[in-house]
Amino acid sequence: MPSKLKKIFFLTFAASHLLTSLALHAVTPSAEEILAKSTPKDWRIPDQDNLLYMKLPQGMVIFELAPEFAPEHVSNIKLLAKEKYWDKLSVYRVHDNFVAQFGDPMAMESREGPNVKPLGSAREKLPAEFERSSIDVEFSKLPDVDGWAPQVGFSKGFAVGKDPKNNTMWLTHCYGMLGAGRFSAKDSSTGAELYMVIGQSPRQIDLNITSVGRVIQGAEFLSGLKRGTGVVGIYKTPEEYTPIEWIRLGTDLKAEQQVNVEILHTNSEIFKEIVEAKRNRVDDFYARPAGHIDLCNISVPVREQQAHLK
Amino acid sequence: MPSKLKKIFFLTFAASHLLTSLALHAVTPSAEEILAKSTPKDWRIPDQDNLLYMKLPQGMVIFELAPEFAPEHVSNIKLLAKEKYWDKLSVYRVHDNFVAQFGDPMAMESREGPNVKPLGSAREKLPAEFERSSIDVEFSKLPDVDGWAPQVGFSKGFAVGKDPKNNTMWLTHCYGMLGAGRFSAKDSSTGAELYMVIGQSPRQIDLNITSVGRVIQGAEFLSGLKRGTGVVGIYKTPEEYTPIEWIRLGTDLKAEQQVNVEILHTNSEIFKEIVEAKRNRVDDFYARPAGHIDLCNISVPVREQQAHLK
Structure with a gap:
């Protein structure tokens, strides 16, 4: 690798x-x-139970989930993976210099409607998990100024912002960050629609959405996709979608399928x-x-x- | 559009x-x-004489050149375009989260060698044009802090850094920036090998290389290319290259080919x-x-x- x-x-x-x-x-x-x-x-x-493997025709993308930052979302995502929710769903949006988004194309505008795939045992309603307490959380501060956050650095491998005044910490929208798409309501993300940042970091979204992890391998199989030409980079026709062969947790793969990093x-x-x-x-x-x-x-x-x- | x-x-x-x-x-x-x-x-x-049109099989990419920042390079690039230097050359490097680079694959390691395409009337040696004087140059300063430069803002449409102490200004490596690839020697760029930024802005390159312009349309036809799997994102085989059909200045196109923006x-x-x-x-x-x-x-x-x- x-x-x-x-x-x-x-x-x-x-x-x-x-x-x-x-x-x-x-x-x-x-x-x-x-x-x-x-x-x-x-x-x-990394714990294989926190590694999310996404098999695309182009190759394997592997994300490390961040249960310490978005416990409810990560828990839902794990259920969805176990129940093979994403199998045969698609990457339906590739917005240049912004995000590649995947999940159920029928749910991109609303979760209502007859063709929306049910979430199985996973929950339809989760709390927003935009930030967490920073108390007693590992933090390696960068020495340099950052315009978006009082402090920035890393916590257990994740790029984070920190506000020491309010004792809060959050995952930042750097390249490769994995987030949970939502509608207008702050608590409308389920983890079923996910996106990865593929351009200049859109840090303005920090604290406005629930981030759930980051890519550790295979980002290029998402970032190298043809861009969608519809509104906000959604493909105009389903023929353009990239099919998701499957998404699984590392623990649900055979040992020889796991990537040992x-x-x-x-x-x-x-x-x-x-x-x-x-x-x-x-x-x-x-x-x-x-x-x-x-x-x-x-x-x-x-x-x-x-x-x-x- | x-x-x-x-x-x-x-x-x-x-x-x-x-x-x-x-x-x-x-x-x-x-x-x-x-x-x-x-x-x-x-x-x-924009002046059609400063617009560089690159025709790829995927679509048209259009750059606006910045003669006020890199006069010698832009002048060389214009000569190269007029003499059809890039026709049938290639995009031979797509480095994920960094740059897409194009020009003569035979010249990517050295301009010596029997298979390197000659530059015609264009010059083989140019001065480095990493920065310019900021005196009497239009500058709209951003109000926010920037870690890379004392001041940042825009000058005639281009994202720039400025050092008021030394009265210097330079183009910054934002997404879509067009730069002139070089070897180790600072004055080893000719404008024949060009790259566009396709990821998180690599601002550490600011002031280390000559920037020559920025994309104004069609960035997605470069950023959406399959990534190269060789060292620094160079494609391992020529079959993977994206052929450049042609590169021309707007002034050398028929009126109906020009994009009027x-x-x-x-x-x-x-x-x-x-x-x-x-x-x-x-x-x-x-x-x-x-x-x-x-x-x-x-x-x-x-x-x-x-x-x-x-």
């Missing part, structure tokens, strides 16, 4: 130049170099070093370090489980 | 709810409502109102206004030329 770490050289050739430049002047270590120093305790193995602890020193290297990148390509990084420019390293952990 | 204004309702049904809610409580006017008040002087017609002046009061509405959005969907907007969350309105201007 390819690492989620982004190489930002524009041209592959740069790698050989880098070796030369290392001898000439000090450069920021790359994320790969920093990760090479990591030890087993810097990594966690480990995710860097976002409260580790190694992660802090990676963030710092990104804030002030100097290498053969980056002549001018930014002295800053935005929350949504940081990807949390995910890799195949290493032998010592298996 | 669809407006570039993004509708951010999650579900189309919301529109009818909006009518109800208008009667119930104060809502922020939508961009459409604000634009309805605009007058002809709020709009400018008008772009809202970014120093107009109307644009300021739109930004303000985005900063504090309250409507049937947005219950909690952000009190902030990021530079790269603002799209500059583009529409078909209205009758009064034709």
Whole structure:
């Protein structure tokens, strides 16, 4: 599995130049170099019961759910997955520079109507879960200013905003964030209609909707879909929909179907070093370090489980 | 042509709810409502000589070049377009959440080599044009903090950063920004290899590369391409490349091929109102206004030329 770490050289050739430049002047270590120093305790193995696998014809998309941020929604989503709710449903909306949305096309305008697929044992009504208490919750604060939230950083692998005055914390709409689509009423999301952010982070939606997790693998199978040409990126014809073969929790898959990954602890020193290297990148390509990084420019390293952990 | 204004309702049904809610409580006017008040002087017609049309099998992508920010590069790009340099070349790299890059696949690692397409009358060597003087340059400053630049805002339709201490201004790597790929040497871009930003704005590249323009139509034909699975998103096989049918300046197209658009002046009061509405959005969907907007969350309105201007 390819690492989620982004190489930002524009041209592959740069790698050989880098070796030369290392001898000439000090450069920021790359994320790969920093990760090479990591030890087993810097990594966690996500619970397969929190991994949502979505099988598309294009490939497998895997999300990590966030029960600590949206317990009711995640619980509903788990029920829906167990009861195979999404099998044969579709990705029916791909809105450029915004979101890819999937679920039941017949329910995109209303859950009333004869053709809407019933939710089975899952609940039709959930409370809005836009934020949670920040008290006693792990939080690794970024050093830089953020215009959208008093503080931003990471909590157990998730990009979050925090308001220390009100003791609240919430998942942020960064690229790859998984959210629960809703109608106008704040409590009208069920987790049945989900969307993933595929463009510039629409942080204005933070605190206005329930976020339920984030992608850890296969984002490109959603972000690389043809955009819908209807209103708000909904496909004009059902023929354009991307069919969902199935969606399952990792625990409901056979061992050989499960993807065995480990995710860097976002409260580790190694992660802090990676963030710092990104804030002030100097290498053969980056002549001018930014002295800053935005929350949504940081990807949390995910890799195949290493032998010592298996 | 669809407006570039993004509708951010999650579900189309919301529109009818909006009518109800208008009667119930104060809502922020939508961009459409604000634009309805605009007058002809709020709009400018871009110079066809600064519009770069790229014909892909998927559709037409149109960029507005920024000669005031990168005069040497834009001049080279115009020569390349006139001499049909890009015809039958390719989009050979689509790096998820980063860039779609196009030009000559044989030149992506080096401009040396027998199979590299010659640049014709265009220059092989240009100066880096990472920034320009900000003195006497139009600038509409955003009210909000930005972590990457002392000030940010818009200059003649382009999203820019500004450093008032050093009197410099530069194009920023927002979604849709068009940049000139380079090798390790700062002055190794020619404008022949171009890329468009297709993900979370990689602002760390600001001031490290020459930006030459921005997309005004058809971004989705690049952002919606299958991602490359090779290193840095380069396609592993040439069969995966998207062929470029042709790239031309608007002035070299027949009148009926030209797209006749008008772009809202970014120093107009109307644009300021739109930004303000985005900063504090309250409507049937947005219950909690952000009190902030990021530079790269603002799209500059583009529409078909209205009758009064034709």
